[in-house]
Amino acid sequence: MSPSKRTPGGPSLLCGRILLLRGMLLILAFERPALGLVVGPQDLPCNCSDVHTNWNAGDGSISGKLTAAVASDCCALCTAHPSCLLWVWSPSTKSCWLKDNSRGLRKEADRVAGGCESPLPPPAPGPPPAPSPTPPPPTTITAAVTVLGRTALSRTATGYVSYTLDWWLPTEGASPEGWGPFASVLELNLNSPKLRMLTAALGPAFLRIGGSLDKEVVYQVPGSTEPCTAAQSEYTAGTLHPSCLHASRWDALHEFASATNSKLVFGLSYPQSTSVPGQLNTSQAEALFRYSAQRGYSQNTTLFGFELGEELTQFQVNTSAFSNYTSSYHVAAQLLRQVWPSDLARPKLMGPCPGMAWPELATWYPEFLKDTEEALDIAVYHSYNQIVPNPPRILYLNRTVPSGSLNRQRGASPGGTGWQGAAMARYARDAGVPLWLGEFGPHNGGGGGTYASTFVSSFWYIDALGTLSELNHSVLARQTLVGGNYELLRCSSGQDTGPEPGFGCDFEPHPDYWVALLWKTLMGPTVLPAPSLNTSLGALRLHAHCTRGAHNGSVTVSFSNTAETETYSLLFGAVPRVEYHLSAANHSEGVGARQIALNGVPLAIRDSTEMPPLNGQIGNPQTSVVVLPLSLGWIVLPSAGAAACLQN
Secondary structure (H helix, E strand, O other): OOHHHHOOOOOOEEEEEEEEEOOEEEEEEEEEOOOOOOOOHHHOOOEOOOEEEEEEOOOOOOOOOEEOOOHHHHHHHHHHOOOOOEEEEOOOOOEEEEEOOOOOOEEEEEEEEEOOEOOOOOOOOOOOOOOOOOOOOOEEEEEEEEOOOOOOOEEOOOOOEEEEEEOOOOOOOOOOOOOOOOOOOOOOOOOOHHHHHHHHHOOOEEEEEEOHHHHHOEEEOOOOOOOOOHHHHOOOOOOOOOOEEEHHHHHHHHHHHHHOOEEEEEEOOOOEOOOOOOOEOOHHHHHHHHHHHHOOOOOOOOEEEEEOOOOOOOOOOOOHHHHHHHHHHHHHHHHHHHHOOOOOOOOEEEEEOOOOOOOOHHHHHHHHHHHOOOOOOEEEEEEEOOOEOOOOOEOOOOOOOOOOOOOOOOOOOOOOHHHHHHHHHHHHHHHOOOEEEEEEEOOOOOOOOHHHHOOHHHHHHHHHHHHHHHOOOOEEEEOOOOOOOOOOEOOHHHOOOOOOOOOOOOOOEOHHHHHHHHHHHHEEEEEEOOOEEOOOOOOEEEEEEEEOOOOOOOEEEEEEEOOOOEEEEEEOOOOOOEEEEEEEOOHHHHHHOOOEEEOOEEOOOOOOOOOOOOOOEEOOOOOOEEEOOOEEEEEEEOOOOOHHHOOO
16 A cells, blocks of 8 residues: 555545344445554454454455454555455355445355454643633524425325334344343234333324345245244354244234224245245245235235345346345236236235435435336335434435435435435435335434434434425334334333333333424325525524314424524414424433423333323414424324315
């Protein structure tokens, strides 16, 4: 490596950390300033904590085949290379390959894949830090709001606010505590009265069951040719594993859906033909289809649809594997038509559910939609907003592609669900299919940190619900109802190693649950353009829908204010209104609060067998709506007279 790559002010050094989460190697790039010297492996004490045996990923090698005595040496070589995002090492040959991409995740013997986090050397002593600046005084921004209610912008599905369950086992899926012993599809207590009450309150909704591991699941149902064995239920931490779905558990999931006013969207396993890459072996799917039809599960009851082939962008365009992959959708569609002849009863075929594999998706997704025409019913994708929870916070969705072009954009970015959603909406519109965001959250990796279950997460969530409805999304399935740090109801986060130790799996709602419930309660399916202000938005975001259940022109406006000190005084004119303000129950906790209050009244369930009242407060038409710093909520305008809302 030439010294010019290490001159002060030169390119940053990237250290790629590989997380084996959601079924793909997700690269999170951490920038560190150039050190001004040539760095060798011996100079970099690597912390190779995310190492995965018998896995390979990435196309090609950016430095040919290197030699490394141990895996940590290969990790250090990756750290020293400015373009390296992941490394792969062979224990038998001591070969080391450095990769600048994560394409083609695959199991492979005699391979170790990973990344490293290399601490910076301590900085040289400098002058004492300057005293902290005095925080700016509180300010109030007065703004007139114009609600644009003449024409509807789009329309969401009735179950727009939906949720997921995942397959992760206790030590997997979230850092550092894992999913815990009670949160997975197979282990969740579906008979809990509290869980049922809270889930039913979100209905009607869709319960999406899936995740990276769904491709490995074996169905033990009548007609299955691949019965589960004890060995298939065993797992090793850090590796994908198969799970067994028994007929009794499948029936229990449908009973839970029926009891909670939800319908299942189920991610199918994807066993491939041993001789034809990318081609689905349909024996498992057919057994599950026929058993489900025999049990009376259909679109008319509790089975809305099946997802197929999640996160398989490894099948690249213009290859036989890609052609076999898309052809498998036509085969699955024909099988669904055979098992459920009625169009009204037949579950939908959905997919392809890719992750954030940009720039490949810019060509891959449109090509997939073209090749699955007349087979695919609903287009689905996954996205995590990669929020930055600490100041300067990045919480809201950003519709602008950071690189300026989808063809140049590498992976995700803070606020990236905005530009990804806009791109996917264009692709689905051009293909003439509805669009779902089938898995989304504040951050991948189980939530990205313990903040995912605090109030700070609610700001991106309410903005995502508004922004993506404006981008013609039919359904958003929040990752997760239960499981990981980003769960709506406490379970994983309540275990001893979780962010709320000692509570256990008690299903107490996190702040985002209340955002989901109030959105579902107040915001109808008819989407209006975002209201306009006579001043800059700044830290304020506004979205508008016709009020749910109203047919008289009533409009509900959502708001969120991420400013630390700025209050917004919003003028809607002298019209009646009802206000719903959410803030930290304990104001000293700010956005780190795990309990929030509605109009000053803390929201909690604990041992109650009833939902708390979600009452708004009647505002004075002669005064403005005061939106305090670090708060969010809704304003119902029953006499708005919006023409688009007269037939809501």
